[in-house]
Amino acid sequence: MTLPLSGYTILDLTHVLAGPYCTMTFSDMGAKVIKVEPPNGGDDTRTFPPFKDGKSAYFAAINHGKQSIALNLKDDSDRAVFERLLARADVLVENYRPGVMERLGYGWSDLHAAFPRLVYGAVSGFGHTGPDAKRPAYDMVVQARGGVMSITGEKGRDPVRVGASIGDIVAGMFLAQGILAALLDRDRSGRGRKIDVSMLDSQLAILEHAVAISSVTGKPPGPSGARHPSITPFETFHASDGLFVIAAGNDKLFEKLCIALQLPISDDERFATNPKRCDNARLLKRLIEAVTLENTRSHWIAKLTAAGIPTGPIQTVDQTMKDPQIIARNMVVDVLDRNGRAAYKAAGNPIKMTDAVDPTTRGPAPDLDGNRGEILRWLDEG
Amino acid sequence: MTLPLSGYTILDLTHVLAGPYCTMTFSDMGAKVIKVEPPNGGDDTRTFPPFKDGKSAYFAAINHGKQSIALNLKDDSDRAVFERLLARADVLVENYRPGVMERLGYGWSDLHAAFPRLVYGAVSGFGHTGPDAKRPAYDMVVQARGGVMSITGEKGRDPVRVGASIGDIVAGMFLAQGILAALLDRDRSGRGRKIDVSMLDSQLAILEHAVAISSVTGKPPGPSGARHPSITPFETFHASDGLFVIAAGNDKLFEKLCIALQLPISDDERFATNPKRCDNARLLKRLIEAVTLENTRSHWIAKLTAAGIPTGPIQTVDQTMKDPQIIARNMVVDVLDRNGRAAYKAAGNPIKMTDAVDPTTRGPAPDLDGNRGEILRWLDEG
Numbered sequence: 001m002t003l004p005l006s007g008y009t010i011l012d013l014t015h016v017l018a019g020p021y022c023t024m025t026f027s028d029m030g031a032k033v034i035k036v037e038p039p040n041g042g043d044d045t046r047t048f049p050p051f052k053d054g055k056s057a058y059f060a061a062i063n064h065g066k067q068s069i070a071l072n073l074k075d076d077s078d079r080a081v082f083e084r085l086l087a088r089a090d091v092l093v094e095n096y097r098p099g100v101m102e103r104l105g106y107g108w109s110d111l112h113a114a115f116p117r118l119v120y121g122a123v124s125g126f127g128h129t130g131p132d133a134k135r136p137a138y139d140m141v142v143q144a145r146g147g148v149m150s151i152t153g154e155k156g157r158d159p160v161r162v163g164a165s166i167g168d169i170v171a172g173m174f175l176a177q178g179i180l181a182a183l184l185d186r187d188r189s190g191r192g193r194k195i196d197v198s199m200l201d202s203q204l205a206i207l208e209h210a211v212a213i214s215s216v217t218g219k220p221p222g223p224s225g226a227r228h229p230s231i232t233p234f235e236t237f238h239a240s241d242g243l244f245v246i247a248a249g250n251d252k253l254f255e256k257l258c259i260a261l262q263l264p265i266s267d268d269e270r271f272a273t274n275p276k277r278c279d280n281a282r283l284l285k286r287l288i289e290a291v292t293l294e295n296t297r298s299h300w301i302a303k304l305t306a307a308g309i310p311t312g313p314i315q316t317v318d319q320t321m322k323d324p325q326i327i328a329r330n331m332v333v334d335v336l337d338r339n340g341r342a343a344y345k346a347a348g349n350p351i352k353m354t355d356a357v358d359p360t361t362r363g364p365a366p367d368l369d370g371n372r373g374e375i376l377r378w379l380d381e382g
Numbered sequence: 383m384t385l386p387l388s389g390y391t392i393l394d395l396t397h398v399l400a401g402p403y404c405t406m407t408f409s410d411m412g413a414k415v416i417k418v419e420p421p422n423g424g425d426d427t428r429t430f431p432p433f434k435d436g437k438s439a440y441f442a443a444i445n446h447g448k449q450s451i452a453l454n455l456k457d458d459s460d461r462a463v464f465e466r467l468l469a470r471a472d473v474l475v476e477n478y479r480p481g482v483m484e485r486l487g488y489g490w491s492d493l494h495a496a497f498p499r500l501v502y503g504a505v506s507g508f509g510h511t512g513p514d515a516k517r518p519a520y521d522m523v524v525q526a527r528g529g530v531m532s533i534t535g536e537k538g539r540d541p542v543r544v545g546a547s548i549g550d551i552v553a554g555m556f557l558a559q560g561i562l563a564a565l566l567d568r569d570r571s572g573r574g575r576k577i578d579v580s581m582l583d584s585q586l587a588i589l590e591h592a593v594a595i596s597s598v599t600g601k602p603p604g605p606s607g608a609r610h611p612s613i614t615p616f617e618t619f620h621a622s623d624g625l626f627v628i629a630a631g632n633d634k635l636f637e638k639l640c641i642a643l644q645l646p647i648s649d650d651e652r653f654a655t656n657p658k659r660c661d662n663a664r665l666l667k668r669l670i671e672a673v674t675l676e677n678t679r680s681h682w683i684a685k686l687t688a689a690g691i692p693t694g695p696i697q698t699v700d701q702t703m704k705d706p707q708i709i710a711r712n713m714v715v716d717v718l719d720r721n722g723r724a725a726y727k728a729a730g731n732p733i734k735m736t737d738a739v740d741p742t743t744r745g746p747a748p749d750l751d752g753n754r755g756e757i758l759r760w761l762d763e764g
Contacts, residue, residue, distance in 0.1 A: 328512035
């Protein structure tokens with residue numbers, strides 16, 4: 001029982017979200033992650049609400065299990081420590097503005113010359129090339145510019161932001177994937193690579209359907225509200241006590257749905273095929289809701305599930321965190337504080353793997369510079 | 383110049399989106415991907431609109447560069463071919479309903495006994511364990527049940543679906559990450575692992591912020607419309623001709639913003655810190671829009687960018703596809719048809735890497751069983 005990345009060391013210069021999310025996934029898979037923070041304050045998210053016992057729960061949620069050392073990369077003696085860390089690390093990850101690492105003397109060409117086996121992963125708003133490389137970005141800027149917001153929300157109203165920070169997180173995930181692929185190659189070739197991921201690029205990369213529609217029809221899709229843009233019925237419906245989803249993706253499921261709802265319309269010409277159901281979606285929604293409003297959503301979810309129709313509730317995040325399937329999958333874990341007490345909750349590791357432990361707790365998020373002694377001893381022993 | 387996964391072979395039993403997206407990222411990084419499809423019709427998405435020259439642009443967008451062979455896994459001679467493929471593959475990926483592989487005799491324990499080096503990746507709606515393992519799911523069902531919809535949309539209105547299919551795609555990305563980590567381990571240990579990713583788990587895993595808020599405050603966050611839930615100002619603003627985003631993530635940026643807008647409020651006690659700006663967000667939005675409504679969004683984007691403040695337009699998907707930064711990063715590629723003509727557009731590879739080619743075209747999406755001869759010859763040569 002070993003985690004797949006045990007034995008790998010990640011030197012983590014990242015802050016806020018995209019980079020720390022990437023290195024969190026490595027930590028969850030067994031890598032040693034050493035977070036190198038600037039001495040005055042460290043990672044900005046240490047000051048992000050909400051707080052518990054004076055510490056940021058947000059910081060804890062994505063930095064659990066990492067070690068921290070504070071280094072001023074403009075100070076010679078701290079640079080010497082950093083370079084000893086580079087010599088021991090398999091991977092360096094950073095999400096500074098492009099150009100910052102070069103100014104510090106740690107750009108790719110310098111690093112690669114000095115540490116040829118090192119894999120160097122960078123994530124930034126717009127990437128290290130192109131006309132806007134040096135512009136600053138945050139999640140919402142790339143959600144907006146990257147097209148995702150234009151297809152999220154209700155028709156006729158202003159677009160909305162995706163509630164999850166997918167501008168950061170998806171980019172952090174692509175970076176993780178690139179780093180792992182480069183490590184596979186490095187373990188054979190002996191030579192590291194630089195990986196350069198842009199948050200803007202990453203938003204376009206998850207729009208497979210919208211890109212296909214835009215390029216073939218010439219018309220970009222608009223916001224689709226709470227329904228699938230080209231399948232009906234595949235949307236939210238009101239029950240007597242709340243909203244739930246019915247996703248009847250084909251004719252067979254639609255027929256089963258009509259039977260389960262005792263709705264005598266499966267022979268109705270207006271709903272005979274998916275294109276016709278799409279044309280008459282508003283009417284169909286009202287016919288279905290005239291039935292579903294008569295009972296609770298748990299009634300309908302049980303009934304439709306028994307009939308083999310994909311369905312489910314719309315849950316708030318606390319409901320999801322208590323969902324029996326989520327609990328059974330160990331998807332909510334306790335983050336310990338320095339005293340070993342369960343202090344915070346965090347999402348578990350979604351990558352379940354044979355022969356790997358899947359602990360129900362996570363080690364504490366580090367205090368700033370909290371592991372200096374341990375890290376320096378480890379360097380001396382190396 | 384080699385791609386990092388060159389030399390790895392992926393046997394791809396997947397269909398629709400989560401699985402095919404995962405194997406597409408492997409193909410883009412140089413792996414050989416052999417798509418094994420059922421003989422009658424193959425992958426469902428071959429029939430998904432929009433079409434061009436009678437072929438699905440949707441299928442092309444996520445299956446370019448893969449090979450296809452049609453095999454009936456209930457037929458003995460086809461099973462023999464499949465098993466020869468298993469013996470040559472590094473990875474098997476599938477997204478069937480849990481239990482299907484076991485019924486075919488290709489469950490993990492059988493596979494691992496016969497092919498100990500094989501890494502086996504599975505993605506499904508709810509995972510291979512837990513009370514709901516066997517339930518069917520679609521993207522929207524897990525977006526709803528996973529909590530993402532509850533924080534997406536406008537306050538006081540029904541939640542909306544995220545326009546991108548993040549229920550599928552994020553799960554496919556976690557699977558890719560798990561497979562690469564398992565390959566790293568396999569290349570050292572000689573033993574493969576099974577990776578089991580659930581679409582529902584994956585939705586919770588991207589809610590870092592909402593999980594922290596729910597667990598500390600006991601109150602789940604609601605929909606945040608077009609603003610960040612805990613940073614202000616970080617939202618959309620109206621200019622005279624449309625919406626744009628300002629993301630002033632810290633005190634320094636807020637001060638710069640006040641100067642750029644000539645808004646004399648940087649000393650105002652009500653806006654002195656981020657928590658105070660959050661408490662007075664509605665007031666602050668009106669003060670800012672009273673200025674921004676006086677000019678166009680391109681004016682403000684240029685002005686704020688010059689001042690170093692993260693900002694940008696809300697773009698439709700076709701606008702994003704023509705964005706100079708996206709073009710400079712080679713993020714829109716041509717997918718060739720069988721005659722070598724640029725037939726479709728697809729998102730490029732967001733994982734940019736040194737010493738790796740980043741081609742502007744992709745090989746064609748395969749016809750069903752279109753590479754049988756080539757695949758069988760490759761087996762014979764092996």
